[in-house]
Amino acid sequence: MVAHRSTGTRSDTLTHQALSVIRNATGVPLAFGGVVAGDRQVRLAAFSGHTMGALRGVALDFGRGLGGKVAALRRPIALHDYLNASRISHDYDSVIAAEGLRAMVAVPVVVHHTSRAVLYAAIRESLPLGDRTIQAVTDAARVLEQELAVEEELARRCAWLNDRAQEPDTQRGxxxxxxxxxxxxxxxxxxxxxxxxxxxxxxxxxxxxxxxxxxxxxxxxxxxxxxxxxxxxxxxxxxxxxxxxxxxxxxxxxxxxxxxxxxxxxxxxxxxxxxxxxxxxxxxxxxxxxx
CATH class of the missing domain: 1.10.10.10 (Winged helix-like DNA-binding domain superfamily/Winged helix DNA-binding domain)
Structure with a gap:
């Protein structure tokens, strides 16, 4: 478990906005998440709501814990009691316990078949999360997927335009x-x-x-x-x-x-x-x- 600071990228900004939408739609005490780094880790850097700070900067390895498993499988998972769940590894129980979280849902943000981020909604009680909460996180993830896909397309088109601008007319073909x-x-x-x-x-x-x-x-x-x-x-x-x-x-x-x-x-x-x-x-x- 490694701590990292947020990179302040455009993806981080869009993730923060998605979490605000989740909290406004569900009223959960904490929505959080992070983008996937190149080393296949979900780095938790975005939070909306009251946090004790235990999760800030934590990097989740693919396949480990809830967020890492969601990113690896590319599908949502909801748990009504994180600390006693049998569906996940418990590498990160100490920070979850320090944050006082129990029930949560995590949804991957998938662009071109690749996990780009993970969004969570969590409460501090061992209760099943309602369909409304799970759907709100899923909807926010879908919107974020589209925004990141647009961002990627913009980057490709800008690169194409810049390359073309540097080519002499006789070489453009x-x-x-x-x-x-x-x-x-x-x-x-x-x-x-x-x-x-x-x-x-x-x-x-x-x-x-x-x-x-x-x-x-x-x-x-x-x-x-x-x-x-x-x-x-x-x-x-x-x-x-x-x-x-x-x-x-x-x-x-x-x-x-x-x-x-x-x-x-x-x-x-x-x-x-x-x-x-x-x-x-x-x-x-x-x-x-x-x-």
Whole structure:
């Protein structure tokens, strides 16, 4: 059992936010958790509620204790009496006892089949935790999974953009297949952003989307006046149209009504002075509004 200080990473910040959501939803006295380090340890650095400090900085090895087992198995486990549970190893009983915790649930945060963090809700009595509490922790973990997945995608796209910016034009060798991949990533980011609660992360997504659109292989059209600015939602819809999606699919992905999709599409077509949805996508790319 090794003590570590929090790294202060973006993942830590998102984990803290998830724990606050859990406490607000359940009223448990303590929600806590931590991210998975490269050495396959869950490092407890995030807490919401009253803590005695015994767990702060503890690193849980994969497969050991409750959090380590959850991270290794990649599935939730609930215990009504941690100190007497037969389903886990008891490597960390001393810190659990020092914290005065008894019943708890731990849920892994899994991104691309890899455990990235573990979230807990705990009480100081030996009582079965209700379904409402377990579901609240599970829901918070799912939201955190999506936010971390978006963060990973942003990092990949930023790395791609930075690498591309450093290459001379003669060495870029852009292909249609490569640009279709970029356009799919752009649309996916815009869709994912709909369910991201963190304002800073949404701002990062918007910035990366703008950079992706700016490096489009199409050139800015200077022969005709620039169109009226498209709204973020109109860009969302056009990005999905560019992937060949039907209106019903777009509505489901963006969490809006079918008629709302049609309305945004009509508005975008009017601003771009186009008569068809596909022409609107091509025109938006020509103006550098879409990649």
């Amino acid at each position: 852009d292909t249609q297949a490569e640009w279709e991949t970029v356009r799919a990533a752009y649309a996916e980011l815009r869709v994912l952003a709909q369910n991201v609660a963190d304002s800073d992360l949404r701002a990062q997504i918007s910035s990366v989307c703008e950079r992706l659109a700016a490096v489009s292989p199409g050139s800015q059209d200077t022969r005709t006046p620039a169109p009226s600015p498209l709204s973020p939602r109109e860009l969302d819809v056009l990005a999905c149209v560019g992937l060949g999606q039907r209106n019903a699919d777009i509505a489901a992905d963006l969490g809006i009504g079918l008629e709302t999709v049609k309305s945004h599409l009509r508005s975008a077509m009017r601003k771009l002075r186009c008569d068809s949805r596909l022409q609107a996508v091509v025109t938006a790319r020509r103006y550098g509004l879409l990649p």
